Amino acid sequence: MGPLKTLAIATKALAKNKMRAALTVLGVVIGIAAVTTMVSIGQSASALVQGELESFGTNVMIIFPGESKKGGVRSGRVNTLTSDDARAISDECSLIQASSPLVGTGGQVVYGNLNISPNEMFGVGPDYLKVRNWPVEYGSFFDQSQIDKADKVCVIGHTLVNKLFQTSDPLDQTVRINNKPFRVVGILEKKGANMMGEDQDSVILMPYTSVRRTLNGSSFDDVHVVFASAKSSAQVEAAKAEVTQLLLDRHSIDKEVDADFDIKTTNEIADMLGMITGTMTLMLASIAGISLLVGGVGIMNIMLVSVTERTREIGIRMAVGARSRDILMQFLVESILLSCVGGLIGFALGISASIGITTLINSFSTGTDWPIIVSIPAAIVAFLFAAAVGAFFGFYPARRASKLDPIDALRYE
Incomplete structure (x- = not known):
């Protein structure tokens, strides 16, 4: 059949x-x-x-301060990264296209009788947006001279624009951050919510020197995190090795196992x-x-x-x-x-x-x-x-x- x-x-x-x-x-x-x-x-x-x-940024690596170690013995978690480390990474690592220190802070941003507590309040360097692949939509970002002088300027996200300024133009307006006056010089391009539903546009960026001295009241040069980006995705691992060796030399550490920092790349996270x-x-x-x-x-x-x-x-x-x-x-x-x-x-x-x-x-x-x-x-x-x-x-x-x-x-x- x-x-x-x-x-x-x-x-x-x-x-x-x-x-x-x-x-x-x-x-x-x-x-x-x-x-x-x-x-x-x-x-x-x-x-x-x-x-x-x-959307976080291409070819990005995040350098965290680690635990201070001597001979493999941990001596506690300390702030081991400085703004000079970030500058050296950018200047001396041939595979790095940009780097930026980051200093975190918190508080209220006030304009007139309106106020908001942004999700992110960071002090960063002039190349932070280049690392994050995040352009300014209106106005401009602060430069190295403004960072050197610790100018009280800021760049804000669209959520702050909508809640504080509503229909008025925020550029060159003065907001108060923890009762300190900061002038708005730019507005970031809108990003929307991330996969956790958190508003990425509820952000304010300032020179890290201004945050450290004016808002955090610190005279030390330490930073919370350093961001860096490799020149291409194919060079991320090589760039990571290059940054690792530079920081080991700068921190006078002989062995990588004793490193007082930790580097994560977006590829590793992915x-x-x-x-x-x-x-x-x-x-x-x-x-x-x-x-x-x-x-x-x-x-x-x-x-x-x-x-x-x-x-x-x-x-x-x-x-x-x-x-x-x-x-x-x-x-x-x-x-x-x-x-x-x-x-x-x-x-x-x-x-x-x-x-x-x-x-x-x-x-x-x-x-x-x-x-x-x-x-x-x-x-x-x-x-x-x-x-x-x-x-x-x-x-x-x-x-x-x-x-x-x-x-x-x-x-x-």
Whole structure:
């Protein structure tokens, strides 16, 4: 008996019990839909993380002060980085295109009778925006001469513009930061919310010397963090090694294991977050895949019932010349056909669910734009796995049908 004939007979047999066939494939439908949805949402989250890191700045490395060590013995966490370190990184490292120190602070920004506490209040160097790939939309950024003089100037984000100045022009206006006057010289380009929903435009940047002396009341040269960017993504690791050696020399440290600083690159952060999202996606997809196995058990159960109900039919087919392998193929094709139909329905539901859930997340999260990604490869793999599940769990009932004795089958009531 040819394959097309076998397929036609299997389709006709399943069509006789439409409700039972529909309930049988339900587990496969749920499994395929769940796997497709979980993998798609996971890839969407991964793409969102990548986009956030790209918006943070390209080829960026962040240098943190570490624990002071001598001979491998820790002596406590101290501020080990200075603005001179940041300047030396920019001047002496051939693979670095720009660097900037960063000094953090906090407090109220007041204009007239309005005030706001920005999410970020930083003192930075003149190349900070170059490192962060964040342009000024209006006005200008402060330069090295203003930093050297510790001028009380600032550049603000759009949230501060909207809440403090509303319809008036903020450029050259004076705001009070912790009761100290600062003149607004620029407005940053709008960034929106990050993937955590935090407003990136609620920011004010000032010369790090002004923050350190005027707001923090410190006469020391230490800084909280140093930002630097490599000249290209291919040179990030080499640039990191170059910066590491420079700081070891400047801090009179012989061994890297004793370094009193720690350098993280956006590539390393991206790899770490990618591993986390990838592991979570795989775990969720594996859990969802269990429902495919449950669906396979359901198919085997129904096929065994079908063999019992159609025992006389099997006996008649054998009596008129059907071979054991014809019977085997008939029931095996029925099982695979059930799985494949369930896979196609699950594939469509998975795509719809992926789009729907992503749209729902975007509608409830402020400013966060999750990309809509449908994982076609994952759906195809899940579909093939569903077909394999149908073949695996359908083989035993099919073999049992093919091994029936024709005489006993004809006598079966």
